[in-house]
Amino acid sequence: MKNRLIVQKFGGTSVGSVDRIRAVAEQVIKTKEQGNQVVVVVSAMSGETNRLQGLAYEVDSVPSSRELDVILSAGEQVTIALLAMTLDKLGYKATSLTGWQAGIVTDDTHNQATIQSVDNEKFDQLLNDDQIVIVAGFQGVNQAGAITTLGRGGSDTSAVTLAGLLGANECQIFTDVDGVYSCDPRVVESALKLEHVDFDDMQTMAKYGAKVLHEPCVEFAAKHNLNIRVLSSFSPKQGTLVTRLQSKKNVCGLALQRDLSRLIVNLDKAGQIAMQCQLLGIAVHSQKAEYLIVNNSDVSKLLQISSEDVSIVEPISALTIVGAELEEVHLDVLPQLLAKDIKVLDSFRCDRVVKLLLLPEHLNRAANFIHAQYIEQSHSVAKDKKALIL
Ligand code: ADP
Ligand code: ASP
Ligand code: MG
16 A cells, blocks of 8 residues: 655744754654655745845845845755754655755746646655655746745745645645634734634735745645645644635634835826836735835835835835625724724725735734734634644
8 A cells, every 4th residue: 555645844943943953853753653655845944044135135135036046045955954964863764855856847937936847756766765855945946947936935835836746645834833823823812723724715814914824835725625734843733724614704814914115106107117016026915096015125126117206115014804794894993993093094805805004013903903803702712722832
């Protein structure tokens, strides 16, 4: 009988030190000893990708997207080697593979690439030789052989895509919280752990800022009907299963975005600038006739092309309520926030979301208030457990 294949992914905090890598190795060994074949995907050690990005931006405020991929992909290469060495020391056969070595071929979109294929034969050979295969997350190569990365947080997508392309029986995402919550538990202490979450809700939560999973990985999982289990790498708890659900909650959760800038532009110029953004690969989060909202990291690039049309650049945050039938919630929430002295700069409702634009200093207070009002009150779940956060 063929062994079960499990793909396990460990994020930055989970591999943040040599001691933590040892704990990851023990977790991997446990899975292997249960008779499974194991492919492990790892991120860079925590803080490392930010450090590398900082170096690149010190040299150039708009670095070449090709060279940015070369530098950003370096962090994962360190982790795969450290984990392979640790497993070797513990008496297990392990081989580390960079994206290129694993035959992970992507499209040409530097900094935001999509995986197209993987070298299945290479994996089969190593797994049949009883090896634990350790793959660098977040990276691949395009057809021309240039290194590409999948966007910040992209190791989740490496893991889920590999699980799909290799026909794995299970994909487990180990992280620094013990599952998906109704809001970031670092912001809302009383956030509720979701035992199950629907693909669509999870994808929307991820799209609007719940960084516990990278949005493209949920999109891939939904398309291929591949369940994802989100677990803590530091506790044996059940975690959350991301899957297809028949019945969905009215208000599923809140997602928060902090690293945004609002650019006030000359009237009616926003549409034109948004088109230029599309050509440059800059994501526009919201747009009205007189403003655009983009990630902070894209502001320099945007100003290079259209600074004469931009009058003000200001930090802004977004809080998105994810759920169904949110019309009433939308009407109700605005005066309620006003009564709490929380200024809503703008708000929108579309496809299962209500999005509120807020001053950054109001974001946490608004999240706690909205969570208490619209999520805790409508759930009968006992609030007995606090989130496990590392
Ligand atoms: P990793 O390094 O393991 O990939 P990330 O930092 O990318 O971990 O994602 C985990 C973090 O996501 C958590 O520490 C938590 O602060 C944040 N987070 C945001 N929204 C949620 C949510 N709804 N449920 C759980 N965690 C969330
Ligand atoms: N190391 C990359 C990042 O920090 C990818 C990841 O951690 O998923 O964005
Ligand atoms: Mg992540």
